[in-house]
Amino acid sequence: MIKSNKIRVAVLYGGRSSEHEVSLLSATNVIQNLDRSRFEVVPIGIDKQGAWFLGEDISKLSNESGKLQLQQDSERMLFTPDLIGKQPALRHPSQFISHLKNSERLFDVVFPAIHGPLCEDGTVQGLLELADVPYVGCGVLASAVGMDKDVAKRLVKNAGIAVPPYLTYKRGEWDKHSLEICAAIDKALTYPLFVKPANTGSSIGVHKVKNTKELRPAVENAFLYDTKVLIEQGIDAIELEVSVLESLDYGSAPIVSVVGEIRPQNEHEYYSYAAKYLDDNGAALIIPAPISNAIEDNIRAMASTVFAALECEGMARVDLFLERDTHTVYFNELNTIPGFTQISMYPKLMNASGMNYADLLTHLIELAIDRHSRKSRIYREYAAEA
Ligand SMILES: Nc1ncnc2c1ncn2[C@@H]1O[C@H](COP(=O)(O)OP(=O)(O)O)[C@@H](O)[C@H]1O
Ligand SMILES: [Mg+2]
Known part of the structure; x- marks a missing residue:
């Protein structure tokens, strides 16, 4: 790898969840849009068994139809969960050892473009904490809580926001x-x-x-x-989504996007797997959602409250239901690594709110590095007061 002053961003793609394929699309878009004047890309694929592989040449992705592939090749393997508890020397292919020579890392920050359990739920985030590497998005706590629809609802309810019974x-x-x-x-x-x-x-x-x-x-x-x-x-409602992004000015309120509506169509009764992935016209994304200013203000404030109540960092997409009859707003769920293609709701809402996709990526990476340096200053041992 050629050394430069650029920040080397490891983009994680694939992953152990059923959203593996969705992740390939998210990561492809992230890689294509990272600002190359500031960042170098180190693609790292995770297969469905949890092994991490160093990705191949990514120049192929510069054309529109390009999509990431997993490079499953033991010579290029970086990590596999069954290494834990075994003698490293017995498991490391020689190539792998050579990568780690001079204890130099291949990357400076990790962008996990992976979705679902064992990706977005605090597990990968925990691994990255142990490795002491900066990473994009929520930390271990919010990732785990955001993935559990029951625990997330309990906290949101505690913050005074309605949830469906x-x-x-x-x-x-x-x-x-x-x-x-x-x-x-x-x-x-x-x-x-x-x-x-x-x-x-x-x-x-x-x-x-x-x-x-x-x-x-x-x-x-x-x-x-x-x-x-x-x-x-079941709530007879329109489905609303809001993107929330932590401010670079630490301690300031997060940036909250305009509100978008997801409207299932083509006979899909709700936003099912088929409406999401099997039918290209399964749902319309309407930005901004056709709601009154008062409701919009209320929903944006709620999204900000949810972000804080769930201890989110970096980014999260907050999904809500606006009941048709009563106009009651209910929290549905929170996604800490939302779909991240350029036509996904999270980046589209940010774009509609004035932040383009490439700037959003840069913002997220800066947040990751800031958080890491802030946390590295925390005392790990008792220090007697002078
Ligand atoms: N309580 C509910 N009332 C009405 N629709 C719901 C309810 N819960 C889920 N749905 C529908 O099912 C979809 C998927 O449910 P959701 O809880 O968001 O799971 P996922 O994490 O898989 O997106 C929602 O987008 C919505 O269309
Ligand atoms: Mg959902």
């Missing part, structure tokens, strides 16, 4: 008491309901349930994806 069950309780649980759900909530795993994304394992008969198979299916499942009151 819901019940939560763990796998063990369901296995033992499913009859009683179905009866309790029937009593507490009104159909339609939404059944969802606590920790997924991309609407994987999410079901709209219209009657008692559909309830059990939906819950069983959701338990395939997690050990905790939420059963929520």
Whole structure:
């Protein structure tokens, strides 16, 4: 690698989650748009087993149709989870050792363009904390909390924001008491309901349930994806999304974008996996959302409150429901590494609010470096006062 004064940004792509393919698109866009006058790109692919590979020549990506590929090649392997607990010498291919000569790192900061569990949920962030590397986006706490739809709702509720009425069950309780649980759900909530795993994304394992008969198979299916499942009151609402970005002026309020609407179409009853990925016209992104100024102000303030309540850093997309009849606003969920292609909602909302995609990437990297240097000044040991 040629040495220069540029900041070397490792873009992580792929990952162990079911959103692996979505990540390839997000990362491709990030790599294509990083400001090359300031940054060098080190692409690092993570395969579905969790091994990290140094990516190949990325010049191919300069054409529009280019998309990242995983370079699964043990010679270029940087990390694999099963290295932990084994003698490194037995596992490192010679090539790998040579990369680490002079204990020099291949990169200065990490941009995780990976989505979903084992990517966006604090696990990768924890690894990067241990490695003492600056990384873009939320830290361990907000990443983990933001991924868990139940814990996130509890904190948001605590901050005075409404959430749809819901019940939560763990796998063990369901296995033992499913009859009683179905009866309790029937009593507490009104159909339609939404059944969802606590920790997924991309609407994987999410079901709209219209009657008692559909309830059990939906819950069983959701338990395939997690050990905790939420059963929520369906809200007849328009779906709104807001991008929140931490300010570079540490301690200042975050930047909150204009509000966007996601409108499922083509007979998709909600923003399902099919509407998101299988149908090119499955949903319209409407920016700005057609809502009154008063509602918009309220929603932007709520997004800022959610960002703070969940201890977010860097960025997050806050998703809300505006109930059609009552105009009540409910928090739905928060995404700490939202879809990041140029046509994804997070960058589009920021763009509509005056920050273009390349500037957004630079801003996020600067935040990552600032946070790392701030945290590195924290005392790790007791220091007697003078
Ligand atoms: N309580 C609800 N009321 C109405 N629609 C819902 C509700 N929960 C989820 N949905 C629909 O399901 C979609 C996916 O659910 P969501 O909780 O956002 O999961 P994911 O993290 O997979 O995006 C939402 O975008 C919305 O269309
Ligand atoms: Mg969602």
